[in-house]
Amino acid sequence: MSTNNKIPQYKKLYETLRRHIISGIYEEGSLLPSENELCAVHGVTRPTVRHALETLVQEGFIYKKQGKGSIVQKPPQDIGILSISGTSSAIGKQYLQTQILQKPKITAWPDPFSFELSEAEKDFGCVYIERLRFVNEQPIFYDINHIPNIRLSRFTSRTLENKSLFEVLRNNYQIEVKGGEQKLKAIRATAKIGKLLKLEEGAPVLYMERKLNTNREGFHIYSTIFFNSEKHTIFGHF
């Protein structure tokens, strides 16, 4: 079979439930099957089921209530990461467009680099991507990404247009973002940033640098983000 049996059962169950929640099989606010039902259906014991559910709780897909059950939540965009909350209306994916300014390109790490790199990361060089995102045709989000070039075959030829970078990494390379750290600042737009985000020079811009951890040890995603917060807000769960 294609889905290897080396994957632990609790993780398989987690993946299944996660897929179901994302695909909308369970309505927001509705109950998941009870733990005992899940045991019966998937042929595992309750601790295993609970392990899977705990992971879903951690990532915000469900919350639990004793005596009641596991309640499905509106799936967050990403774990603890960002979503954009507009002043006008909720931003569905249809309104968010992504333009690739720099296609994935293999290069050396910038020197100096804002974060400290592990040895493995230094040795392999990195993949570099620049994107500009639009909400209702207005540029609001300019991000520069550095990803270590470790076991990312054919990554540079993948198209990221209007796709989530995280989803590509997850689906094609089994890389999952697990958390990370970030630095935040409010800065004045430089001429370049102002031009990209259609702001006058000197306008306040939200600036962030982030280092994201993944399930691959020593493999981190580094992003620098410039955000036009004139009409929109960055919204995050944690």
Added chain:
Amino acid sequence: MSTNNKIPQYKKLYETLRRHIISGIYEEGSLLPSENELCAVHGVTRPTVRHALETLVQEGFIYKKQGKGSIVQKPPQDIGILSISGTSSAIGKQYLQTQILQKPKITAWPDPFSFELSEAEKDFGCVYIERLRFVNEQPIFYDINHIPNIRLSRFTSRTLENKSLFEVLRNNYQIEVKGGEQKLKAIRATAKIGKLLKLEEGAPVLYMERKLNTNREGFHIYSTIFFNSEKHTIFGHF
């Protein structure tokens, strides 16, 4: 006894280990006793010990490595919440001073309020606190806090000067912050904000609104923060 036995064992063990880590009994990078040792010492079984350790992992106090053990990390300031990272040097608590602009004061909720309130929260009114924080005598952090006035007896008479609000809530009211959501913006300093943070009017200021969840259901902490990011950065884990 004073420590009630209704507290689950895994939680007692968690509290104990947490206290030990914070007090510095375990050096950063060193190993915690193995799971089996902890079983023997505390008279519980491995799943119980593992439950306690999982909680510590989630909160960033330790991380685990299969075959090796549980490794102690530099305790984070708070769960997923903020710390301040200076340009000059690491900021120890000795350099961070807090001035209370508005002592805890019982009042009605502002109307309108940035976040939606639960019924219970609306009914009870709130406690209002304003603080200004200094790093090396420079003001960098102005925060406005609203806390629902539910079972917070004698809170208004407590002194918060140079104490963590979270620690007071945790130690005196058993309220633990569990996560939350936030909105981020970069704005121009108004006259008032500029004066408080010693910035010229119009200078970029990092603005955030946050709603923090706690272990008390329906009890949230609401904060509005203005941050002077001229020389410092907000640093956060998630």
Added chain:
DNA sequence: ACTATTGACTTGTATATACAAGTTGAATGT
């Protein structure tokens, strides 16, 4: 002197079971 293997540790996954505690709706009693 160097390499490979073994064994004793560690954490990770999983089973089977039991009872406590919170929720809910149906049955019961007034």
Added chain:
DNA sequence: ACATTCAACTTGTATATACAAGTCAATAGT
């Protein structure tokens, strides 16, 4: 008609056990 009790669910906590898999140092073999 209404309130109370109760039974059948739910998740929460905990025990006891087993084996898999990763780490590391001592041991044995060359």
